[in-house]
Amino acid sequence: xxxxxxxxxxxxxxxxxxxxxxxxxxxxxxxxxxxxxxxxxxxxxxxxxxxxxxxxxxxxxxxxxxxxxxxxxxxxxxxxxxxxxxxxxxxxxxxxxxxxxxxxxxxxxxxxxxxxxxxxxxxxxxxxxxxxxxxxxxxxxxxxxxxxxxxxxxxxxxx
Amino acid sequence: xxxxxxxxxxxxxxxxxxxxxxxxxxxxxxxxxxxxxxxxxxxxxxxxxxxxxxxxxxxxxxxxxxxxxxxxxxxxxxxxxxxxxxxxxxxxxxxxxxxxxxxxxxxxxxxxxxxxxxxxxxxxxxxxxxxxxxxxxxxxxxxxxxxxxxxxxxxxxxx
DNA sequence: TATTGTTATACTCTATAACTATA
DNA sequence: TATAGTTATAGAGTATAACAATA
Numbered sequence: 571x572x573x574x575x576x577x578x579x580x581x582x583x584x585x586x587x588x589x590x591x592x593x594x595x596x597x598x599x600x601x602x603x604x605x606x607x608x609x610x611x612x613x614x615x616x617x618x619x620x621x622x623x624x625x626x627x628x629x630x631x632x633x634x635x636x637x638x639x640x641x642x643x644x645x646x647x648x649x650x651x652x653x654x655x656x657x658x659x660x661x662x663x664x665x666x667x668x669x670x671x672x673x674x675x676x677x678x679x680x681x682x683x684x685x686x687x688x689x690x691x692x693x694x695x696x697x698x699x700x701x702x703x704x705x706x707x708x709x710x711x712x713x714x715x716x717x718x719x720x721x722x723x724x725x726x727x728x729x
Numbered sequence: 730x731x732x733x734x735x736x737x738x739x740x741x742x743x744x745x746x747x748x749x750x751x752x753x754x755x756x757x758x759x760x761x762x763x764x765x766x767x768x769x770x771x772x773x774x775x776x777x778x779x780x781x782x783x784x785x786x787x788x789x790x791x792x793x794x795x796x797x798x799x800x801x802x803x804x805x806x807x808x809x810x811x812x813x814x815x816x817x818x819x820x821x822x823x824x825x826x827x828x829x830x831x832x833x834x835x836x837x838x839x840x841x842x843x844x845x846x847x848x849x850x851x852x853x854x855x856x857x858x859x860x861x862x863x864x865x866x867x868x869x870x871x872x873x874x875x876x877x878x879x880x881x882x883x884x885x886x887x888x
Numbered sequence: 889t890a891t892t893g894t895t896a897t898a899c900t901c902t903a904t905a906a907c908t909a910t911a
Numbered sequence: 912t913a914t915a916g917t918t919a920t921a922g923a924g925t926a927t928a929a930c931a932a933t934a
Contacts, residue, residue: 576836577843581754581765583862584747586870591743593874606740623915632903637917651916659910659915677735684736690869691861698857702850703742710849711749715756782892791926796894810893818892818933891934897927904921911914 591687598679602672603646607631607639609680612648612673615663621654622661648672750846757838761831762805766790766798768839771807771832774822780813781820807831 592606599609610629614620620628626636640663643649648669654660665673691699751765758768769788773779779787785795799822802808807828813819824832850858 577840577847578859580843580846580862581747581750581839583859583866584743584750587862587865588740588743588747590870590873591740593876594870595740597874597876621915633916634904634918635902638902654915657911657915659908661916680740681736684739687739687865687869688736690865692864695857695861698854699861700737700742702854702858703739703746705851706746706846706849707742710846711746711753714749715752780892792893793895793927794925797925813892816892816934820893889934892932894930894932896929899924899926901924902922904919906919907917909915909917911912 595683598683599676602675604676608643609676611639611643612665612669613677615649616665616670616673619662622663625663754842757842758835761834763835767802768835770798770802771824771828772836774808775824775829775832778821781822784822
């Protein structure tokens with residue numbers, strides 16, 4: 571029996587590939603003035619009437635991060651905050667006509683970047699690759715480990 | 730021919746899986762008081778005599794980040810800065826006896842976390858998965874896109 | 889002149905706290 | 912009392928600038 575070998579460096583493979591893909595996506599979307607977050611919000615706000623909180627959950631961002639993202643979309647004239655018809659606390663994100671057009675463009679861009687990755691995978695391996703990744707993401711690598719201490723210490727309350 | 734469908738969300742697959750794996754690795758290494766960076770430096774400093782700059786390149790970190798990492802290793806008694814025999818500007822990172830033991834432990838931890846991931850991949854798919862990931866990392870997703878504007882604006886010089 | 893390593897700190901990102909309006 | 916959204920800002924991470932020592 572051959573000696574024990576180090577396991578393949580799965581961390582490097584996933585970290586590096588996701589990092590490079592992220593820079594590529596950011597660069598591609600930047601050409602039409604969007605960030606990945608703006609694209610995400612735009613697309614999901616188009617699907618149906620959604621409030622900021624709902625969109626924040628979908629995009630896995632904090633509600634305060636959501637505020638910044640919506641500010642950017644409003645400043646670019648791509649979306650508007652509208653009062654919710656059913657909850658006067660909440661604001662629905664309405665995509666403008668221009669926003670809808672940009673969303674179509676950005677979706678094409680995103681699809682293009684993803685297609686380029688998949689085209690780089692040999693035909694006969696593509697299905698297995700996607701199956702394995704989907705399996706990991708919904709199974710063994712579905713849930714982040716809870717860090718015993720939060721990402722940041724609770725802020726000093728100085729009242 | 731069926732209508733065009735959105736491409737699989739490769740960004741999500743890679744981002745999510747790498748993020749979860751990263752939290753898991755951080756949690757596992759934290760149990761012996763290491764960060765991933767400390768582990769990385771420890772292991773590569775053990776392989777052969779290396780200076781901070783060389784170790785920084787291997788771990789893809791800034792030299793100032795390297796300073797912090799080596800500070801942590803020294804504080805934990807796992808490594809020491811030694812003057813280089815050939816370049817009086819440079820410092821070689823010497824792993825202590827305790828550091829070497831910890832490195833063995835941390836390597837076992839890292840291998841264990843990686844093995845758990847691969848064990849979650851069906852036997853018959855594992856080889857293809859690794860082949861594809863290695864292919865992407867050394868091919869289509871080898872090099873990050875150069876951001877036209879740097880990650881951070883140049884700092885104001887106030888001399 | 890260029891490079892190693894250091895210190896100090898500015899910049900970005902993100903999340904906590906506190907608040908207002910409403911449920 | 913709890914929740915949606917906002918503002919202000921603290922905390923963490925990281926990289927730039929400047930510097931001393933040396934090449």
